[in-house]
Amino acid sequence: MSEHSKDQHKPRVAVVFGGRSGEHAISCVTAANVLQVIDRDKYDVVPVGISTTGHWVLENGDPERLAITDGRLPEVDITAAPVLFGTNRELIVSEPGSVPSTLGEVDVVFPLLHGPFGEDGTLQGLLEMSDMRYVGAGVLASAVGMDKHYMKVVFQAAGLEVTPFVVIRDRDWRRDPETCRKAVDALGYPVFVKPSRGGSSLGVSKVNDLDELDDAVEAARLHDPKVIVEASANDPREIEVGVLGGLDDTDPIASVCGEVVVSGGGHDFYDFETKYLPEGEEYTALSVPADLPEDVTAEIRAKALTAFDAIEAEGLARVDFFYDADGKIIINEINTMPGFTPTSMFPRLWSASGKDYPTVVDHLLTLATSRPTGLR
Structure with a gap:
C-alpha cells in the first residue's frame, strides 16, 4: 500500500x-x-x-x-x-x-x-x-464563555460567587457617561476595566480612581464597544484550573490548581506582556501545583467543574478564580479555548496532572471524533 x-x-x-x-x-x-x-x-x-x-x-x-x-x-x-x-x-x-x-x-x-x-x-x-x-465548546458555551457579562450571570445562577460588576454598553457611554461613572464609583476602587468580549488581557486596565476611568473605558472600547468594569477582590491570589471532557461518556475531569504571581516591571496584574512576551517571564511566576490547603484545592476544582457544566462547555476549558484574603473563592472567568503557548498555564496544569502536551491534544481529538454532530 x-x-x-x-x-x-x-x-x-x-x-x-x-x-x-x-x-x-x-x-x-x-x-x-x-x-x-x-x-x-x-x-x-x-x-x-x-x-x-x-x-x-x-x-x-x-x-x-x-x-x-x-x-x-x-x-x-x-x-x-x-x-x-x-x-x-x-x-x-x-x-x-x-x-x-x-x-x-x-x-x-x-x-x-x-x-x-x-x-x-x-x-x-x-x-x-x-x-x-x-474540538471544544459548542455555539452557546462559546458565546457565553466569551461575553464576561453573561458569563457572570450564568455563574451566579449556578451558585458561584463573582465580583460585583457594571456593564457599560456603547449607547450608555455615548449618551450618558456621567451615569456610567457614578455606577462604577459605587463599586469602590480599584476596579478592572475590560472589553466584555475579549481575551489575552488586551484592552484591560487597572483603575485606581475616577480620574483614570475615562481613559480606561476608551482603551477597552478599542477592542469592544461593550465594556465591563469589575470590583477588585480583597488581596486575591489568582488560581487557575484546567478541565477536560471525559472520554467514553464519563464526567469531565479537573486538573491540579495552579497559581499566577505577577510582580515588578510595572505589571500589577497578569497582562498581555506578562502572559505572552519573553520579557514578561521575568515578572511572572506560574506555580503548579498551587500551594493551597487540601480542602481549598478540592473546593476550587469542584467549582471549576460546576462552571464547566454551567455554560454547557465541551472538550476543554481553563477556569480562573480568586482566592481572597478573607478565604472566599470567587470565580473570575472561564476560557473555552485557552492558550497552548509554551508559557501558557493550561498545558502546565495538565502536565502536572499526569497528561503531557501530546496526550492532551490526542484526548481532545478523540473526544471530537467520537462526538455526534447536531443537537446533543
Missing part, C-alpha cells in the same frame, strides 16, 4: 488558526505548538489559516514562522492559496485562474482561534451548519 493510500485512512484534522480578533497572533502561536505535537502517524493534518481580514488560506504551518521571535508577532500568510469547505466536508483549494482541487474530506476541525470571530460561537455555528465535527 502506498504512503498516500495509508494517509487516506487516517482521520484528517484541519487545524484552523489566526482569525479577525486582536488575538490573531496568539492563535498563531497556539497553532504552532499544537501542530508540533499532533501525532502524524495517527492523523493527517492540514493547517488552515484565517487572515485578519477573514480570508481562509492553506497555510504551511511552519512552527518557527508562527512563533513570536524578537518581539515580532506572527500572522497568517495572506499570499497562501485560498481554501474553503465544500460539500461532503471536503476542503477545496481554489486559487484564482486555476481549476479548484480537493484535499479530501475533513474528519474533524481543531479551531484554535482566540477571541471574537472564532472562540465566541461564530466559527462553531459555521461548523455546525456544515455538519463538521470539531
Whole structure:
C-alpha cells in the first residue's frame, strides 16, 4: 500500500488558526505548538489559516514562522492559496485562474482561534451548519464563555460567587457617561476595566480612581464597544484550573490548581506582556501545583467543574478564580479555548496532572471524533 493510500485512512484534522480578533497572533502561536505535537502517524493534518481580514488560506504551518521571535508577532500568510469547505466536508483549494482541487474530506476541525470571530460561537455555528465535527465548546458555551457579562450571570445562577460588576454598553457611554461613572464609583476602587468580549488581557486596565476611568473605558472600547468594569477582590491570589471532557461518556475531569504571581516591571496584574512576551517571564511566576490547603484545592476544582457544566462547555476549558484574603473563592472567568503557548498555564496544569502536551491534544481529538454532530 502506498504512503498516500495509508494517509487516506487516517482521520484528517484541519487545524484552523489566526482569525479577525486582536488575538490573531496568539492563535498563531497556539497553532504552532499544537501542530508540533499532533501525532502524524495517527492523523493527517492540514493547517488552515484565517487572515485578519477573514480570508481562509492553506497555510504551511511552519512552527518557527508562527512563533513570536524578537518581539515580532506572527500572522497568517495572506499570499497562501485560498481554501474553503465544500460539500461532503471536503476542503477545496481554489486559487484564482486555476481549476479548484480537493484535499479530501475533513474528519474533524481543531479551531484554535482566540477571541471574537472564532472562540465566541461564530466559527462553531459555521461548523455546525456544515455538519463538521470539531474540538471544544459548542455555539452557546462559546458565546457565553466569551461575553464576561453573561458569563457572570450564568455563574451566579449556578451558585458561584463573582465580583460585583457594571456593564457599560456603547449607547450608555455615548449618551450618558456621567451615569456610567457614578455606577462604577459605587463599586469602590480599584476596579478592572475590560472589553466584555475579549481575551489575552488586551484592552484591560487597572483603575485606581475616577480620574483614570475615562481613559480606561476608551482603551477597552478599542477592542469592544461593550465594556465591563469589575470590583477588585480583597488581596486575591489568582488560581487557575484546567478541565477536560471525559472520554467514553464519563464526567469531565479537573486538573491540579495552579497559581499566577505577577510582580515588578510595572505589571500589577497578569497582562498581555506578562502572559505572552519573553520579557514578561521575568515578572511572572506560574506555580503548579498551587500551594493551597487540601480542602481549598478540592473546593476550587469542584467549582471549576460546576462552571464547566454551567455554560454547557465541551472538550476543554481553563477556569480562573480568586482566592481572597478573607478565604472566599470567587470565580473570575472561564476560557473555552485557552492558550497552548509554551508559557501558557493550561498545558502546565495538565502536565502536572499526569497528561503531557501530546496526550492532551490526542484526548481532545478523540473526544471530537467520537462526538455526534447536531443537537446533543
